[in-house]
Amino acid sequence: MAEPIVHIDHLNSWYGQGKDRKQVLRDVSLDLAPGEVLGVVGESGSGKSTLAKCVLGMVTDTTGTLQVNSRRPQMVFQDPYGSLNPAKTVGWILEEPLRAAGVKDKAERRQKVADFLPLVGLEEEHLSRKPAQLSGGQRQRVAIAAALIQGSKLIVLDEPVSALDVTLQAQILRLLADLKEELGLSYLFISHDLAVVYQLCDRVAVMTAGEVVEEGNVDTLYDHPRHPYTKKLLDASLALD
């Protein structure tokens, strides 16, 4: 196996300080191989978002091993209404990651943004609009483009489609799958929606109370869940379908 892009070994993490310090991750061990999509499922409070924040370097109160072999991993947020700066145009929002990466030449940035638009299914005309003038799906496309445009190979997807309606979900999931192939990306996919995870992920880790209770290939795990919590999650999602 190639060297993993994320290597997590016996990771513990805490939240808060002093008396309120609470352990949110307990002895988590996971690997993410290049080009792989690893789903992390669990209900809210299971520690899956904290795990994502650890990978992004946003949580520092940790023990154990955490290796991220990618420059500046980026994140696509759940709510495309909150993840785009309401005061700026789409063009500005897409150029900003390049500015932050030190691309000083304006024409070069413009060109790079223009090259990126067709990849995420946006048009030149969208560049002059503010986020409020776009639909939810278009906003999420902008957010995805902004996360990818620096050339990061590791992308954390935090419930990227759960704020969208079902037809849009399918479109965005297909877009994410295509982009992964085209640009050679690896995803850490955080979700509570097992159906969505099934569509996009290669492997799944099931988390509850800060622990990974089961981990494995998507098909194996869905067909033969071993841990009772996984069974419970699967039953709950099947009951809804």
Add this chain to the structure above:
Amino acid sequence: MGTHRNWYLTIGMTLTALMLIYMVVGFFWTPYVPSAISAADRGAKPSIKHLFGCDSMGRDIFSRTLEGAGTTLTIALAVLAVGAVCGLVIGALCGYYGGPVDALVMRLCDAVAAFPSVLLALVVLAVTGPGKYNVIGALGVLFIPSFARLVRGEFLKYRDRDFVQSARLMGVSDLRVIFVHILPNTWPVLLSGLAIGFNNAVLAEASMSYLGIGVNPTEPSLGYMLKDAQGVFFTLPWCTIFPAAVVILLILGVGLVGEGVRERMGVAS
């Protein structure tokens, strides 16, 4: 936006524009020399020759309000500039970083804001003496806390938003996040704050000059004119009415603009 017309903004903008023209004109042209005394025109009623009449010394009120409004405007804008710029920087940094320094600075602001600002300015001016720059300095510093608190509140609201986190992940520097990413989102609130601040500055300048500790008597300001007119309120009422009308119209106009901005913001969000 929408079919509904924002009358506050329309009327406010018109009124403010007119008053600004009035003040700017005063810098360049007045029908008479504002301080020129004319014995023949002492206490003259408003007429074609003297639009707003003359005061008890025969000085043309119209010319004096033109010049006085300019003085008042300059002081108000300078006070606003000092208060808003310092308040903005302090509020932005405190709101964004939080922590013990924020708590300390905010308590300091509370302490300053606990005194009526005109009263504190009186104390400062009693020590430093009257004069344009002392007024600007004293009032400017006293205007910092309200702006700081306003801006801080806005930054508290935005600092944990996803787009701010996203910018940080992209490696955008803190200062750029503060002033380029967050600040533009606070303009609507800031603008109505500036309108209120401007009005308070005009009033504070006028009341301090009225109390005789504002600008020097050689530079007429609206407040100083009102003080002058006090003794002849019943015999020469135009000495009071016209300078007061200029203050009222100016404050009304800017106040309406502030209200209009807030209304538009409320409709938009």
